[in-house]
Amino acid sequence: MSHIFEDTQAQYVPCLEKFHHKVQQCAGSTTAIVVLDAPKDEKSSSISTERPAVSLDSSDGLYVIYTSGTTGKPKGVDVSHQNVTNLICLSPGNLGISKAQWEILATLLNGGTLILRTSNWNDVLKQANTIIATPSVLRKLDRAEYPNIQVVALAGEPCPKSLADEWAKEATLYHCCGPTEVTIVNTMHVYQPGHDMSIGRPVPNTDVYILDENENPLPVGSIGLMWAGGRCVSRGYLNLPEETSRKFKLNKFVNDGSFMFNTGDLGRWRDDGTLETLGRIDDQVKIKGFRVKLSSVATAIEQTPGITRACAILNSEVLRRFYSGPSYIDELAVKAVVSKCQPYYAIPSQWVYRPDLPLTPNGKIDKQALLSSITANQEMQLITQPTPATLNDLEKYPVSTEDVAVTAIESSDPGANKTDSSTSSIQEKHPLPQKLGAHGARALRHRFFSLYRRFFSIVFIANLIAVIYMIHRYAVHGPDLPSLGTATAANLCTAVLMRQDHVVNILFTLACSVPTSAPLFIRRNCAKVYHIGGLHSGAGVAATAWLLVFTIAATISSAHPAVLAVSYTLIALLIGIVASAHPTFRARFHNRFELIHRFAGWTALALFWIQTIILTDSLRGTTTLGSALVSSPGFWLLLTATSSVALPWLNLRKVTVRRDVLSGHAVRLYFDYTTPVVGTAGFSLLVSNAGDWTLNQIQNGPPKLWVRGVPACGVLRIAPLFKRIVLVATGSGIGPCLPVIYAKRVPARIFWSTPHPEQNFGGEIIKAIYDADPDAVIHNTKTMGRPDMVAISYRLLRESGAEAVCVISNRKLTQMIVYAMESRGIPAFGAIFDS
Secondary structure, eight states: OHHHHHHHTOSEEEEOGGGHHHHHHHSOTTOEEEETTSOGGGSOTTSOOSOOOOOOOTTSEEEEEEOOOTTSSOOEEEEEHHHHHHHHSSOOTTOOGGGOOOHHHHHHHTTOOOOOOOSOHHHHHTTOSEEEEOHHHHTTSOGGGOTTOOEEEEOSSOOOHHHHHHHHTTSEEEEEEOOGGGSSOSEEEEEOTTSOOOOBEEOTTEEEEEEOTTSOBOOTTOOEEEEEEETTOOSOBTTOHHHHHHHEEEOTTTOSSOEEEEEEEEEEEOTTSOEEEEEEGGGEEEETTEEEEHHHHHHHHHTSTTOOEEEEEEETTEEEEEEEOSSOOOHHHHHHHHHHHSOGGGSOSEEEEOSSOOBOTTSSBOHHHHHHHHHHTOOOOOOSOOOSOOTTGGGGSOOOOSOOOOOOOOOSOTTSOTTTHHHHHHHHHSOOOOOSSOHHHHHIIIIITOHHHHHHHHHHHHHHHHHHHHHHHHHHHOOOHHHHHHHHHHHHHHHHHTTOHHHHHHHHHHHTTSOTTSOHHHHHHHGGGGGGHHHHHHHHHHHHHHHHHHHHHHHHTTOOHHHHHHHHHHHHHHHHHHHHTSHHHHHHOHHHHHHIIIIIHHHHHHHHHHHHHHHHHHHOTTSOHHHHHHTOHHHHHHHHHHHHHHHHHHTOEEEEOEEEEOSSSEEEEEEOSOOOTTSSSOEEEEEEOOSHHHHHHHHHOOSEEEEOSOOOOOGGGGGGGSSSEEEEEEGGGHHHHHHHHHHOOSOEEEEEEESSHHHHHOHHHHHHHHHHOTTOEEEEHHHHOOOOHHHHHHHHHHHHTOSEEEEESOHHHHHHHHHHHHTTTOOEEEOOSOO
């Protein structure tokens, strides 16, 4: 403001009371400030309310308007009365006066109603019939929310075709062009959906010339500099004579003393008499010795279905590409489009998606903000779901191979925090509700007293009842070693059965048989069947406790020495198994846990047989050992546990496996030896690089693999309990989601966050995802940074009307998302890492 006051040397400054202090700070001491909304008695009585009798000429200055200053300090453009009246007081061509409502003056002079913006912008827009905006501003509006808008005039920057098609279907859309120096706009084009974009023809009393570097006219189709002539050309730059003489020159084509202006834009005439703009002359750069138009690269990017804005910037000899749109598209898909119409040296080496690209205060692209974000190495994040655009889908869209070029525009708040922008944008539309209950109560309910631990507690309570019974028997009859042995065997058998493939499948099948017509409360509780690991852990701990009591009682009763020796050995084994199963140990030493759990478990089972036989033999009296064993409950419990452990190994065999190596990170293994629950004959397994064995499977895995038992149900077996779900996966966690995705029995919104999804996991999986959910969100963490998993999951839940969220991820993310949803009353399910 200080620059404007100093540059114009304005004698009078009208303003509102709320801006008076700020104007007073910037204005000179001789400037008279007129407060328009001040009370009448405070206004100077010497100021006349009558129209001043001033002699005016059409060539006199009307106002000074300043350029955006993207190339330096803003320049004041001296606009005359003739310049303005040519546009707002005439009917330009086939544009009717009632629709020629250009900004404030055009609206009022043509009998329109000027609607002033308030803080409630949406309500103001719903009253308007005509709006004038930049494409970047228009893109923020949902067409369906504003059926009242019948006329749209776009200027200030080129308009992407997708945006023009959206609005031109039900409204008259004018695509206009004209820099500040040629008075608002000097070309207009009534756009028809599906047709080529152009800036149309010059408005009446104005001209456009396409000239070569010697300022000579070029033929139709030839690319040259655009010069503007006629009544639109302003009087030049205020107080900048050298700059004025360089850009404003006498119009040699009319010889009437008027000037023509060098717009700095590249363009060409089309055969139909319309103009095509091809970006700025200063938008050309040299890459690898070749001349490249950055605007041409941007336009090639915008050819990708789903992308509405793109911008190419050369920085530190690196060509970077920023793109945005209502939906995310993977960079490989975009690159496939660009490579069809751009040479190899014009393909950007760095690709960055942003939900919105930054704007200058006047609504144009803010390349400085983008360059600053590059320098600061800020993370870019996704806030919206992707469109169903894959490499295969893009084949459906013809891409022009001619030298297309329209400068692409960006849309965002340049002052916004880039890391938090995704969360803010999402929560504006779908804010996360408050968590239910007090903080401590939530933690107790959803974490400490999880269903897994409640199952654990059920086993504990059941055994507590048995303890009370045993104490009573001890008081009456003394130590009862057979009953203590039976209690130990019962818990051991329960622990083993809760990990038996067939038992697990039966429990899942029963729990998931509840129809979707049942109340959600019942279904969400049945869906937690995968917490049965709590029964396994509880029974395992209880079996160890009962064995300890048995050993103490046997020692007091001076039982057979062999029984005591076996019992003490068993205690050591079971304590080792229970200790190694603790989540902390298991997470840090998973391989050791597996070895201890398996081999110590088998050894303990064998020792339990020895203990049972020796104890039964020492207490059988005159009964034969066989009869005594058959009559012992512990014998049958041990037999059940042993059969359960042995059954899968009885089905041990080598099966053929077909490998599809997706990348150096993942391989997909195909089997056809069995039919799983949710598919046809055969199934596949997605394996990612997580260690020596998995890496070997990717690089040179054998043609056959050993398998045993049957495939057991996992967490996502619960999907059919719900009418609609949200699937959330990270990395190779998409693998367990594939049965649900391929089956398509349960409508699902899909959110997959992973580095380079198509590069690491192949196009077939991505195609399957989009086939199941055309609006799936596939977030490339390498190019877009870390997403807000909770905010995006909640948005998808609300948008789709899903009943539950299912998560397949690492422990930290799974627990975070499940807790965030459950604490807000939303059913959420994810793998349990405590069993």
